[in-house]
Each structure stands twice: as structure tokens, then as C-alpha cells.
Amino acid sequence: MSSDDLSTLRRGAGRGLAFVVSGPSGAGKNTAISALIARVPGLVYSVSHTTRSPRPAERNGIDYYFVADSQFADMVAAGEFVEHAVYLGDQYGTSKAEIKRLTALGADVVLNVDVQGACTLRRVGVPGVALSFVFFAPPSLSQLGERLRARGSESEAEIAERLRAAAREMRSLEIFDYLVLNGDLATAVDELRAIVMAERLRVVADA
Amino acid sequence: MSSDDLSTLRRGAGRGLAFVVSGPSGAGKNTAISALIARVPGLVYSVSHTTRSPRPAERNGIDYYFVADSQFADMVAAGEFVEHAVYLGDQYGTSKAEIKRLTALGADVVLNVDVQGACTLRRVGVPGVALSFVFFAPPSLSQLGERLRARGSESEAEIAERLRAAAREMRSLEIFDYLVLNGDLATAVDELRAIVMAERLRVVADA
Numbered sequence: 508m509s510s511d512d513l514s515t516l517r518r519g520a521g522r523g524l525a526f527v528v529s530g531p532s533g534a535g536k537n538t539a540i541s542a543l544i545a546r547v548p549g550l551v552y553s554v555s556h557t558t559r560s561p562r563p564a565e566r567n568g569i570d571y572y573f574v575a576d577s578q579f580a581d582m583v584a585a586g587e588f589v590e591h592a593v594y595l596g597d598q599y600g601t602s603k604a605e606i607k608r609l610t611a612l613g614a615d616v617v618l619n620v621d622v623q624g625a626c627t628l629r630r631v632g633v634p635g636v637a638l639s640f641v642f643f644a645p646p647s648l649s650q651l652g653e654r655l656r657a658r659g660s661e662s663e664a665e666i667a668e669r670l671r672a673a674a675r676e677m678r679s680l681e682i683f684d685y686l687v688l689n690g691d692l693a694t695a696v697d698e699l700r701a702i703v704m705a706e707r708l709r710v711v712a713d714a
Numbered sequence: 715m716s717s718d719d720l721s722t723l724r725r726g727a728g729r730g731l732a733f734v735v736s737g738p739s740g741a742g743k744n745t746a747i748s749a750l751i752a753r754v755p756g757l758v759y760s761v762s763h764t765t766r767s768p769r770p771a772e773r774n775g776i777d778y779y780f781v782a783d784s785q786f787a788d789m790v791a792a793g794e795f796v797e798h799a800v801y802l803g804d805q806y807g808t809s810k811a812e813i814k815r816l817t818a819l820g821a822d823v824v825l826n827v828d829v830q831g832a833c834t835l836r837r838v839g840v841p842g843v844a845l846s847f848v849f850f851a852p853p854s855l856s857q858l859g860e861r862l863r864a865r866g867s868e869s870e871a872e873i874a875e876r877l878r879a880a881a882r883e884m885r886s887l888e889i890f891d892y893l894v895l896n897g898d899l900a901t902a903v904d905e906l907r908a909i910v911m912a913e914r915l916r917v918v919a920d921a
Contacts (some may be wrong), residue, residue: 511854517893565825642917647718677720685915686724698915705912708892708905710849 519707523636525553526703527618529625530643531673533655535689539643540617542696547703551614553605556582559597572602573586590620590627599624606633608625615703622676629682639706641699646690648673715806726914730817731845732760733910734825736832737850738880740862742896747824749903754868754910758821760812763789766804779809788790797834798828806831813840822910829883836889846913850908853897 514520514642544550556572558579567573574582579598583591591600601618611618616636620628625640633639645651651673655666680686685702689695721727737743751757763779765786774780781789786805790798798807808825816823824841826836832847839845852858858880862873887893892909896902 510858513893513895516887569883644720647720648720666801680723680798680917681919683917684808685912686720686914686917688720701908701911702915704905705892708894708909710887710890710893712888 516711517707518637518709518711519615520583520711522711524615524677524703524706525606525610525618525633525636525638526550526616526641526706527620527625527628527638528641528643528699529620529622529683531622531645531651531669531676533651533658533669534643534645535654535672535692535695536619536643539687539689539692539695539699540619542692544617544682545697547700549614551609551612551616553601553609553616553618555605555619556588556591556600556602557570557597559599573711585634589631589633590624592621592623592627594621594623601628603633606636610636615707622679624677626682637706639685639702640683641685641687641702642680643687643695643699644673644677644691648677723918724914725918726822727918728838728894729914729918730815731822732817732825732840732843732845732910733757733822733906733913734827734832734835734845734846735848735850735906736827736829736890738829738852738858738876738883740858740865740876740880741850741852742899742902743826743850745912746894746896746899746902746906747826749899750906750910751824753903754907756821757910758816758819758823760796760808760816760823762812762826762894763795763798763807763809764804766806796838796840797831799828799834801828801830808835810840813843817843822914827850829886833886833889844913846892846909847890848892848894848909849887850894850896850902850906851884853895857897 527542528536535656544552554572556574558576561573581586587602588600589603606616628638629640648670652666652670655661655669687695687698728901735743735747751759761779763781765783768780789795794809796805796810808827813823835845836847855877859877862876863867894905
């Protein structure tokens with residue numbers, strides 16, 4: 508120890524932590540992440556690139572960077588993504604530049620990626636960034652079915668397909684560090700916050 | 715997965731977690747642990763055995779099990795402790811029976827042990843219990859000196875000895891998972907709570 512200030516011995520002391528939050532669609536992940544970021548100082552959202560069209564409320568550079576297929580393909584070819592994946596026919600990717608921009612600000616980062624992307628990130632890592640993997644899910648698959656039916660925007664066939672996808676995604680759980688179940692939004696956000704705090708308190712491995 | 719209830723895939727699902735909280739004397743650890751246990755449901759205090767005399771406010775079976783030297787020696791000989799250590803001439807130990815009693819209740823356990831005891835627990839483990847190691851310290855060693863002087867119960871020579879002990883104990887930091895600094899009690903307790911919550915959310919390794 509060169510300094511009398513012991514907080515420099517913690518992993519979260521300006522070292523750049525990234526929280527990869529992933530899980531089945533329909534579990535309320537996006538809402539929980541927004542609430543988490545509003546509540547935890549020094550935590551910011553990593554904006555993904557996508558080739559899909561913006562939905563009405565979505566804004567470029569805030570929800571996603573909306574890019575053309577050709578631009579996305581150029582970025583893939585140039586190795587500009589740490590992970591990229593196709594979901595329901597559209598491309599999604601996490602750019603190295605975005606993570607670098609945010610960690611350079613001294614912030615910790617939330618990455619909202621699909622399970623396939625999380626598996627890639629677990630395998631390849633991000634240089635200079637400590638990653639924690641959070642699986643965000645409904646309390647049960649049967650409850651996910653009820654939620655999808657209640658929102659009424661998908662057909663029974665689409666709901667069945669989403670439930671099959673969720674069951675498939677659950678099989679990747681073992682690569683994750685944490686499992687947060689969204690039975691109640693406030694509780695789930697409190698749990699996400701506890702994970703961020705705890706990771707910030709970890710002892711630096713190379714201290 | 716045999717069950718539709720996904721919470722069974724979390725480490726904290728009735729599996730018995732133990733939080734080993736350790737660190738320099740004078741950092742306010744005992745006060746913080748009491749506040750933590752009062753705040754977190756399902757978390758209980760593991761009562762240690764000691765050969766030292768009870769202080770005025772201390773109660774047998776609550777703060778410590780106060781035992782004679784001969785009884786402590788018999789327990790050591792019978793292998794009844796998971797760890798035991800001498801601190802300032804008195805014996806302290808964590809009994810297997812106490813941990814078993816508490817985890818059988820379905821509770822998670824806080825073990826309040828000295829740094830030497832924590833190092834032993836890290837090495838030997840406790841069968842059937844997942845251990846997390848928390849180093850609880852003042853924000854800086856210079857601040858620890860100020861606190862000890864302010865409470866006025868030790869001589870300058872004793873304070874100097876405690877500060878040397880604290881500096882020595884800091885060198886064991888690398889065996890710990892988390893570092894909590896008690897600059898402000900409410901914040902420190904909130905951080906301990908976050909660690910307990912996060913560990914309960916961990917994915918079961920053998921799922």
C-alpha cells in the first residue's frame with residue numbers, strides 16, 4: 508500500500524466495472540435497468556448499435572444507435588464490436604468505442620444484451636473492464652407466459668415461441684454470476700443495486 | 715430444472731451462507747454487525763466461545779459463550795472448533811455446533827472473527843456452507859489512530875501497538891472478497907447489506 512486511503516484497494520475505485528444484464532424478453536429488464544441507472548450514481552447505460560427500425564418512443568443515441576445494414580457490416584468487418592448477434596432478424600452489437608467512452612468518464616457501465624451476446628462477452632471479455640453477468644428473468648416460465656398474454660401484443664404462436672426461447676436461454680444460466688427474478692419491480696431494482704454496490708466493494712485481485 | 719420456480723437456482727435459496735466479517739479492532743465492526751442483523755431478515759449472529767471475562771454489558775450465549783480455560787482446551791482437543799485463535803492473551807473460537815445449529819434453522823450466518831481466524835476459515839472452509847469474506851476497516855489507518863485517541867481508553871503505547879496490528883492485518887486483505895470502510899456507519903451497514911443480498915442472488919455453481 509502506497510496510500511493511507513484504503514478505498515484504493517477496492518475493485519470499484521475508478522477501475523471500470525461493467526454489468527452485463529441479459530435474459531428472456533418480456534421479463535421487464537429494460538424498465539428495471541432504467542430505474543437502476545436513475546438510482547445509482549456513477550452508473551451509465553451503454554448504447555448498443557442495431558439495424559432494426561426505431562419504435563415510436565425510441566431516440567437515436569439514447570436507446571440505440573440506429574444504423575443501416577451496410578454500416579453495421581462495415582463495423583463488424585473492422586472489428587469494432589465486442590459482441591454482436593442477430594435477434595429476430597435484426598443485428599445488435601456492443602461497440603468497443605462506446606464502452607471505452609463510458610469507462611473513460613470514470614463511470615461503471617450497464618450492457619443490455621441478449622443471452623447469446625452475454626455468452627460471447629463471457630468468452631472474450633473486454634480489456635481493462637471487469638465484467639459481472641446478471642441473468643434477469645421472470646420468477647417462473649409460467650408467469651412469463653401470463654405476462655405476455657396480459658400485454659396482448661403477441662399471438663399464441665408467438666408467445667409459445669418466446670417461451671421456448673426463454674427455456675433455451677435458461678440453459679445458459681451457468682455462465683452468469685447472479686440471478687435476479689422480477690416478481691416485483693422495486694425489489695428487482697433493489698437487488699440489481701445491491702449487485703452493483705457489492706461488486707464495487709470487491710477487493711482488487713492484484714492489490 | 716425440475717421446478718418452474720427459478721429462485722431455486724440461486725445460491726441463497728436455503729443453502730446456508732456465512733459471512734466472515736473481520737478487521738482491525740476499533741473500526742466499529744461490532745456496532746455495524748448488530749445494525750446489519752437488525753436490518754436483514756434471515757441473518758443471524760454466530761456466537762463465539764471465549765476464555766476472557768465478560769465485560770459489564772456482555773451476556774453469556776448472546777455476545778459470547780464464556781468458558782473456562784480447561785473447557786476451551788477440551789473443545790480444541792475434541793476438534794469442536796472450525797477456527798480458534800489467541801487475541802491479547804485470550805482464546806476465541808467458532809464452534810462447528812454453533813454454525814450447524816444456525817444453518818439448520820435455514821438462516822444465513824455472520825461470523826465475527828479476528829483476521830487470523832478468517833485466514834484459517836479461508837483455508838479449511840466449513841462443509842456445506844458457502845463462505846464470503848468481508849474485511850471491515852476504517853477509511854485509513856491515520857483515521858483509526860484518531861478514533862482510538864478520541865475514545866481515550868488506551869495509552870499512546872497501546873494505540874501505537876493497535877495501529878501496528880492493523881497495518882499487519884491489512885496485509886491479509888488479499889484473502890478477503892470484499893472491503894467495507896467505516897467512514898459513516900449508515901453507509902457501511904448499507905454496504906454490508908448489499909454484500910449479503912448479492913451473495914444470496916448468486917447462481918448456484920452446480921445447477
